[in-house]
Amino acid sequence: MSYGIEVKDLRVRYKDFTAIDSTTFQLKPGKIHGLLGRNGAGKTTLLSVLAAFRKADAGSIKIDGEDPFENPRIMQDTIFIYDQHQDLEYLYEKIDKTLKETAALRPNFDEAYALHLAKKFKLPLNKKLNQLSKGKKSAFQAIIGLAARAPLTIFDEAYLGMDAPTRDIFYKEILNDQEKNPRTIIFSTHLVSETAYLFDEVLMIHNGEVLLQDTNEQVISKGFSITGSSEQVDDFTKNLDVLNSQVLGGTKSVMVYGELTEQQRHAANQAGLEIGALSLHDLFVHLTKEEEE
Amino acid sequence: MSTQFRNDKPIFVQVRERIEDQIVNDQLKEGDQAPSTNQLVQFYKINHATISKGVTQLVDEGILFKKRGVGMFVAEGAKQKLVQKRKQAFMDNYVVGLVQEAEKLHITEEEIIDLIQKAKKGDKA
Numbered sequence: 288m289s290y291g292i293e294v295k296d297l298r299v300r301y302k303d304f305t306a307i308d309s310t311t312f313q314l315k316p317g318k319i320h321g322l323l324g325r326n327g328a329g330k331t332t333l334l335s336v337l338a339a340f341r342k343a344d345a346g347s348i349k350i351d352g353e354d355p356f357e358n359p360r361i362m363q364d365t366i367f368i369y370d371q372h373q374d375l376e377y378l379y380e381k382i383d384k385t386l387k388e389t390a391a392l393r394p395n396f397d398e399a400y401a402l403h404l405a406k407k408f409k410l411p412l413n414k415k416l417n418q419l420s421k422g423k424k425s426a427f428q429a430i431i432g433l434a435a436r437a438p439l440t441i442f443d444e445a446y447l448g449m450d451a452p453t454r455d456i457f458y459k460e461i462l463n464d465q466e467k468n469p470r471t472i473i474f475s476t477h478l479v480s481e482t483a484y485l486f487d488e489v490l491m492i493h494n495g496e497v498l499l500q501d502t503n504e505q506v507i508s509k510g511f512s513i514t515g516s517s518e519q520v521d522d523f524t525k526n527l528d529v530l531n532s533q534v535l536g537g538t539k540s541v542m543v544y545g546e547l548t549e550q551q552r553h554a555a556n557q558a559g560l561e562i563g564a565l566s567l568h569d570l571f572v573h574l575t576k577e578e579e580e
Numbered sequence: 581m582s583t584q585f586r587n588d589k590p591i592f593v594q595v596r597e598r599i600e601d602q603i604v605n606d607q608l609k610e611g612d613q614a615p616s617t618n619q620l621v622q623f624y625k626i627n628h629a630t631i632s633k634g635v636t637q638l639v640d641e642g643i644l645f646k647k648r649g650v651g652m653f654v655a656e657g658a659k660q661k662l663v664q665k666r667k668q669a670f671m672d673n674y675v676v677g678l679v680q681e682a683e684k685l686h687i688t689e690e691e692i693i694d695l696i697q698k699a700k701k702g703d704k705a
Contacts, residue, residue, distance in 0.1 A: 459622055466618045484625040503627045563587035 288395075288438040289471040290364065291316040292337065296346035299332050306332040308495040309346065314473065314488070316438075319465060321486035321503070322475040323567075325575050329495040330475040331369065334443050337473070338367035350439060361439075363394060368432035369443040375424050378416040382427065385416060386434075393435045400464070401434035407456055421448035429457050433464055441473045458485055480568035489567065493575050503567065510565030511547060514540040519558050530573035542573055591626055595634035600662050603643065603654055610659060614644050614652040 292314040299307040306329045314320050324330045336343050339355040339362050348355060355361040378385070382405070390396040405412055408426040410419075419427060425448045432442055446454045462485065465472065476482050489506045491498040499506065510530075513520055517539040520532075524541055532541040542565055547555075555562050585594050599615075602608040615623070620631045635652070638644045643658045682692055 462618055462621060484621060484627045487628055502629060504629045504633075564591075 288364075289316040289469055290351040290361075290438045291471070292439070293349040294337075294346070295348075297333075297336065297343050297348065298345040299329075299336055299341070300344050306495050307336070307343075310492075310495070310497055311346075312490060312497050312500050314471060314490070316471050317469045318487040319461070319472045319474060319485055320488045320490055321479075321482065321567075322473055322490050322492070323477065323479055323571050324475070324492040325477060328492050328575070330492065331443055332495075333492065334367065334369070334441050334473065334475060337439075338362075338365050338441055340367065364437050365439040365441070366393070366432055366435040366437040367441045367443070368428050368445045369441075370447055371428060372421060372424050372448075375416050375419070375427075381413055381415055382410060382419075383412040386412075386430075389431055389435070393437070395436040395438075397434050397436060401430050404430045404433060404460065407460070408453065422450055422453055425449050426453060426457075429460075433460055436464075436468050436470060439471050439473075441475075443475045444477075445474075446476075446478070454481070458482065461485060477571075479571045480566065483567040486567075491571065491574065498574060506570065507565065507567055509546055510542065510544055510570045512540060512542050512563040512565055512569075513555065513560050514538065514563065515558065515560035519560060523555060523558060523560060530570075530576075542569060544570070544574065585624075585626075592630050592633035592637075595620065595624065595626065595631055596637055599634070599638060600643070600666075603658055604662050604666065606659075608654050610654050610656055612654050613650075614654055616651055 294313070295311050297307055297310045298305065310333070322330055322334070335341050337348065337350070337355065339358065342356055350361050350365070353361055355365065380388075383402075386398060386401050386405070390398045390401070402412075404410075408423070408430065410423060410426055410430070416424070416427065425445060429442070429445050429449075432440055432445060446457060449457060458481075461472065461474070474482065474485065483503070486503045488501070489503050490500045491506075501509075513524060515523075516537055517534060520539040520541055524543060528544045530542040530544050532539060534540075547562070552562060585591050599608070608614060617628065617631050617635055620626075620635070621628055624631070635644065639646060639652070641661070642655055643661060644652050645655045646652055678692070687695075
């Protein structure tokens with residue numbers, strides 16, 4: 288089971304600061320959506336409204352056709368994994384017992400899978416939660432998020448504190464379990480380079496507004512690099528949307544946002560310019576760059 | 581096998597060529613189960629849609645076939661088909677360039693054949 292999401296004219300304010308500003312988008316069910324945004328872009332605010340942790344100030348949210356706020360059906364079927372390390376400090380329950388209790392509260396929770404994951408993440412079942420290291424606390428939360436198999440699963444920078452091999456296990460498990468038990472996953476991150484391959488769709492937000500949304504493939508296809516002699520590169524890119532440029536001696540390399548026509552590609556080849564692809568990471572870094580940086 | 585992709589060709593084409601390579605050099609034999617899309621995603625760290633695009637082309641051309649609920653397999657005659665296709669590409673990709681360069685350098689046909697034989701023996705000209 289997986290839930291689709293419709294967000295319309297959403298606004299969330301903290302006193303006089305507008306965190307999310309009249310934002311409209313839709314998320315397709317059964318996909319892994321990458322939510323990309325810089326620190327303070329509004330990722331966590333947006334996700335906490337989707338997870339019904341707080342109320343929107345204006346606009347509407349429909350999850351599987353219903354407003355999630357104080358909606359028992361939707362809330363039961365939504366899991367929101369965020370940084371709960373401070374709360375976990377005060378949990379003296381043992382891990383195996385906590386997993387059991389979670390299983391009782393979550394309709395789709397697969398306890399056997401949770402135990403299997405605990406082994407993979409090398410989580411000591413007889414330890415108490417407050418005794419775990421930062422990385423292991425995150426692993427514990429990731430296990431809950433995966434094993435809950437909730438139709439709407441939200442991971443908000445859930446990898447914080449995990450070391451690289453642990454993150455790798457986490458990403459693998461997301462892909463494996465998603466293949467067997469498809470659901471709607473929202474995965475927020477600013478570690479774009481190592482997670483980009485996970486995403487079916489990408490939603491990029493900046494200063495509380497949607498910057499772009501498309502399939503991962505479409506987003507990447509809209510960026511490319513042009514390298515060659517400075518003059519020719521400048522000439523070729525004078526009417527294009529240049530994101531960034533670097534010069535080394537007489538050679539210039541620029542990143543361009545937009546699509547190239549066949550003729551443009553041909554012209555670039557004729558001029559001896561090299562056309563390369565951009566990664567989601569490159570696009571993210573340069574599309575969200577502020578003027579003064 | 582490298583997990584890096586080049587910049588000058590669409591990645592789905594390169595994914596598909598990697599699978600073709602495995603079939604041509606018998607790492608994947610006819611009737612063998614081919615790697616699943618998910619395995620390819622994890623191996624190459626390339627998103628699902630891109631991998632699917634490459635794999636779908638191979639299915640459309642009858643190189644791979646799907647068994648519902650089981651996975652993807654290498655079709656009967658797949659290797660033959662690929663070798664045939666690559667022989668045609670061999671002309672365009674290698675021979676044409678070789679002849680053009682040889683003409684530039686005034687290398688005769690006999691000399692080319694001689695060079696080919698030397699290359700096969702493994703010594704440098």
